[in-house]
Amino acid sequence: MITLDHIRPYHDSEVNQALLDYMEHPMIMAMLQFTFPLKSMEEIVAIVKSCRSIRDFQTKIIYNSVRMVLDKSSEGLTTSGFEKLQTGESYLFISNHRDIILDTSLLNVALYDHNLVMTASAIGDNLVKKPFLMALSKLNRSFLIMRNLPPREMLGASKLVSEYIQKLLLKENRSVWIAQREGRTKDGNDKTQQGVLKMLALANDEAEQMDYFKKLKIVPISISYEFDPTDVLKMPELMAKHHDIEYVKSSNEDFNSILKGATGKKKRIHVSAGKVISNELDIIKNSGEQANGQLQMLADLLDKAIHKNYKLWPSNYLAYDMLHNTHTFKKKYTIKEKRQFERRIKRRVEANNKVALHNFLKMYATPVTNCLNYDEEQI
8 A cells, every 4th residue: 555655755854864875876976076076075975964854955965966957058047937926835836847857956946046935846656766766856855656556556646645735735835846747748749637637636625626726826837948958869759659659668768868858958948937827717617617627627728828938949940940841930040040950950860761850840849839829929
């Protein structure tokens, strides 16, 4: 039977010992030396030993790790919308999902920089099978979403997670991050899965489920990378889907994606926080739809917010024009940016493979298509 201890992050009282247990692991040591390149080993050990809580670990180590990743592999992180959120308030951040570790890490950098409550974050247990990754996730306030359980156990585990999320948000005043779907978006089409909302609603203690969602204070988050550092790793799955072939992950695929996400070139990155979804929930509640219909209306509402707030880059406009053989957005990119993107394609797509090229371009072009569905003038 799955219990809270199976899914929860470390308690603050467990943090220091966990760090001491894993500090000498080669991957943890490599992360620490990457984070603090100018510090001696004695100084690094002192920083680690000074961490007595998850917040200590996040602010003294992980925040600096993410900043170093940004310095080494991007042209900077920008944010919008966070100034409208309230200091000291907890929120349920539901976001699109492009990178296993970076998405939630970048959100927490934005929250910390804006003096907002940082998150406990959902992560699939399939992503942290290596002991050191499990320890890192628990140190970084992640809680587990159990995968591949029998149906009865899955329902129990989902209810446990739902109740834990409720406790975090409403009793502990801790913000929560969860992706809008199970697994990362591979084809660029960010769509909210109704199943995620159903899981969240399992802890509903209101007569109307939309009143419960209002209590959780949902904030849509849009994360966009000018270059997806894992785009080439997503291609085999996209090609298998195109040819209607079952795709089977390799044993180290997720770990390789984590490493590539951290080290791969990203150019610019933007994280946008939408407004708290509130009055719209009253409209859904009074729509006359049954429970499933209301959940789909909420999913559509989240999609609209995530698509409209998604920062579109020259790479997105270029891919759209190339995919549709048009010059619609030629004013949105320079000749230099076009050459840069074409070089990226050449390195990642086999020459004369039209299907691969179509899927690669679609990955970058779909956010433009989604935005056009709502407001052509906006882009």
